[in-house]
Amino acid sequence: MKVNIVKKEAVLGIDIGGTNTVFGVMEQNGNYIFKDSIPTIRQEKAEKLFTRLFDKFNKHIKILPEIKIIGVGIGAPNANYYKGTVENPVNLNWGVVDVVNLVKKYIDLPIFITNDANIAAIGEMKFGAAKGLKNFIEITLGTGVGSGVIVNGDLVYGQDGFAGELGHVIVEKNGRKCGCGRRGCLEAYASASGIVRNAYNLLVNDNNDSKIANIPFSDLTSKIIYDFAIEGDLVAKQAFEVTGEYLGRAFADFTAIFCPEAIIIYGGIARAGDILLNPIKKHLEDNVMEIFKGKVKIIESGLSEEDIAVMGAGAFCWHKLKK
Amino acid sequence: MKVNIVKKEAVLGIDIGGTNTVFGVMEQNGNYIFKDSIPTIRQEKAEKLFTRLFDKFNKHIKILPEIKIIGVGIGAPNANYYKGTVENPVNLNWGVVDVVNLVKKYIDLPIFITNDANIAAIGEMKFGAAKGLKNFIEITLGTGVGSGVIVNGDLVYGQDGFAGELGHVIVEKNGRKCGCGRRGCLEAYASASGIVRNAYNLLVNDNNDSKIANIPFSDLTSKIIYDFAIEGDLVAKQAFEVTGEYLGRAFADFTAIFCPEAIIIYGGIARAGDILLNPIKKHLEDNVMEIFKGKVKIIESGLSEEDIAVMGAGAFCWHKLKK
Numbered sequence: 026m027k028v029n030i031v032k033k034e035a036v037l038g039i040d041i042g043g044t045n046t047v048f049g050v051m052e053q054n055g056n057y058i059f060k061d062s063i064p065t066i067r068q069e070k071a072e073k074l075f076t077r078l079f080d081k082f083n084k085h086i087k088i089l090p091e092i093k094i095i096g097v098g099i100g101a102p103n104a105n106y107y108k109g110t111v112e113n114p115v116n117l118n119w120g121v122v123d124v125v126n127l128v129k130k131y132i133d134l135p136i137f138i139t140n141d142a143n144i145a146a147i148g149e150m151k152f153g154a155a156k157g158l159k160n161f162i163e164i165t166l167g168t169g170v171g172s173g174v175i176v177n178g179d180l181v182y183g184q185d186g187f188a189g190e191l192g193h194v195i196v197e198k199n200g201r202k203c204g205c206g207r208r209g210c211l212e213a214y215a216s217a218s219g220i221v222r223n224a225y226n227l228l229v230n231d232n233n234d235s236k237i238a239n240i241p242f243s244d245l246t247s248k249i250i251y252d253f254a255i256e257g258d259l260v261a262k263q264a265f266e267v268t269g270e271y272l273g274r275a276f277a278d279f280t281a282i283f284c285p286e287a288i289i290i291y292g293g294i295a296r297a298g299d300i301l302l303n304p305i306k307k308h309l310e311d312n313v314m315e316i317f318k319g320k321v322k323i324i325e326s327g328l329s330e331e332d333i334a335v336m337g338a339g340a341f342c343w344h345k346l347k348k
Numbered sequence: 349m350k351v352n353i354v355k356k357e358a359v360l361g362i363d364i365g366g367t368n369t370v371f372g373v374m375e376q377n378g379n380y381i382f383k384d385s386i387p388t389i390r391q392e393k394a395e396k397l398f399t400r401l402f403d404k405f406n407k408h409i410k411i412l413p414e415i416k417i418i419g420v421g422i423g424a425p426n427a428n429y430y431k432g433t434v435e436n437p438v439n440l441n442w443g444v445v446d447v448v449n450l451v452k453k454y455i456d457l458p459i460f461i462t463n464d465a466n467i468a469a470i471g472e473m474k475f476g477a478a479k480g481l482k483n484f485i486e487i488t489l490g491t492g493v494g495s496g497v498i499v500n501g502d503l504v505y506g507q508d509g510f511a512g513e514l515g516h517v518i519v520e521k522n523g524r525k526c527g528c529g530r531r532g533c534l535e536a537y538a539s540a541s542g543i544v545r546n547a548y549n550l551l552v553n554d555n556n557d558s559k560i561a562n563i564p565f566s567d568l569t570s571k572i573i574y575d576f577a578i579e580g581d582l583v584a585k586q587a588f589e590v591t592g593e594y595l596g597r598a599f600a601d602f603t604a605i606f607c608p609e610a611i612i613i614y615g616g617i618a619r620a621g622d623i624l625l626n627p628i629k630k631h632l633e634d635n636v637m638e639i640f641k642g643k644v645k646i647i648e649s650g651l652s653e654e655d656i657a658v659m660g661a662g663a664f665c666w667h668k669l670k671k
Binding site for chain 2: 179
């Protein structure tokens, strides 16, 4: 007698990070069947990374006959949704790789890829602070300032999959040099290194006493500034206020453009809490057009950084499959 | 014997302008069955305007038994797509009017309303320079600077129907006073009065000879500046260059945000042609992120201002009905 087992549908979510590549098999409700990770090796080519990943994946899946994988979602730096490629990621020696077709060799299913910030936005919409929202902006505050924008319930990809570079709008004409080569981008004022530059700029201009003056510029981090601010260091607190002002002013522009229900921030600096959120909210309201006042919520992400990446990759796959 | 006539489906498009309200009955391919207009009377309440409009409409439609109207699209200033309202339009003594429910009393069909710039974007997508595009920005350069943004083939409305105020992003921190009450908006530098202010600002700062110096500030118009520029007046030409620089720099930011296939400009100033388009293109390319260079086309609208408004209103109705 043949027994038909109704298999449980799940997707594989993969987050390719600079240090670790995390992957997990997830049901549509966000429930993990399993989660695992492998180290990301900078010098290694993409094919080797996926060989190591699928070796581990296959060991897991072999002992789970009741699970049916129906798709793969991948989050990666410089990923192009339309082309299925990852193009010259800063921290990986990959060059341009056709990731979707590469992964198809390991698992022949629908495969979707997009960049980390877009993944974060979808993860937030399905499982985090943006549940139920159809128009919101996810801002990632870390080494850079990234963003994923949701309009009418879907991601803004633009003509070529590279839209949503909200960290690279100009907030100071002829301002600070940005990593992108231009001057005055939001990222140069609100990323982890942006807040370090804000702190040193305050020292330079106001000459107030601060423990920051004892730390060399190249050793100072947003975490140190945060710790000093909590201890009451005036300059450290001002550095967060200045960062919040830049973000709040930029968010006023983003509101004129998108009028989102919420702007959600995540990443290391976002965890500073009220010492950053309060100045953001103040300067957003001070600078936004009259018709938008009081309308846009500023919220901290509802997910941990690891969850947003892996759950987001899985959620992205479900989002595309169910369209 | 009863004869069944297959009726031709058409929609009614209405553009409520400051001077005239134009309306037309249009097939899906953009073919007009008829077009007519009534004067818009500032002091009059909305109900009276629509009574006059539908009196005229009914006379037309009475002699067209082969036409079946299946919906109404309306473009109006300060129109809210979600609520169906027009809210405190500057040039009309309306206050807040529930236009959709008001018009339903005259014609009980699906009725859709949105603001002029959104209508222009839809008209451009169906019949103008944006045919076939799914990601583009329509910028209207006139008394103000308006915009309609198309993402994934649909309009960006935002949480409340008021998204797409690209004329009110800040291009000069603590800059010129804008009509919206704030300082430094793009509109204060690139609207019809913005270019007048640019011209006078050049006189003030550079003190060069110009025929503009003979015209009082309150009499100067973008049309006069254009005529002087064509005659070779240096300051008048520079006024267009400065205006184009502000637009080009702002478009570089819009590109980082949306990466559109094209940015399409329409309205009085847009008709200046190359003396405006060339500096826009130059400053866009000079200021855009490396990955976006050469990707975004700057195009003049493919429709006249009247056509974009009425055909746009009709196209908007078709767009909503066929969703």
